[in-house]
Amino acid sequence: QVQLVESGGGLVQPGEFLRLSCAASGTIFSIKSMGWYRQAPGKQRELVASITTGGSTNYANSVKGRFTISRDNAKNTVLLQMNSLKPEDTAVYYCNTDPPAWVYWGQGTQVTVSS
Numbered sequence: 001q002v003q004l005v006e007s008g009g010g011l012v013q014p015g016e017f018l019r020l021s022c023a024a025s026g027t028i029f030s031i032k033s034m035g036w037y038r039q040a041p042g043k044q045r046e047l048v049a050s051i052t053t054g055g056s057t058n059y060a061n062s063v064k065g066r067f068t069i070s071r072d073n074a075k076n077t078v079l080l081q082m083n084s085l086k087p088e089d090t091a092v093y094y095c096n097t098d099p100p101a102w103v104y105w106g107q108g109t110q111v112t113v114s115s
Contacts, residue, residue: 002026004095009109012085020080020109022095030073035098036080038091049080050098085113
């Protein structure tokens with residue numbers, strides 16, 4: 001059974017960067033599109049970046065040009081490089097398939113951008 005574990009979050013100042021990592025147990029990255037999602041208090045969970053098995057990427061307009069998603073199927077990992085972070089990026093970040101599967105939602109990793 002597949003489990004997804006997110007890591008790499010933290011507290012940073014505006015303009016700084018973070019790199020999030022999603023590690024999977026079991027086989028999934030080689031056969032599924034993957035995405036990074038985030039949820040801030042009072043807001044719905046949203047897809048911020050996705051990547052297909054072939055490497056095609058899509059980004060939410062709010063992060064386009066600042067975030068980069070990548071995957072390493074051999075290592076069962078998917079990364080999210082987040083540059084030029086803004087306070088509005090503050091949220092809990094999750095990885096999942098795209099479209100997401102209920103069984104794969106984990107605890108996520110907290111990203112806080114504040115002065």
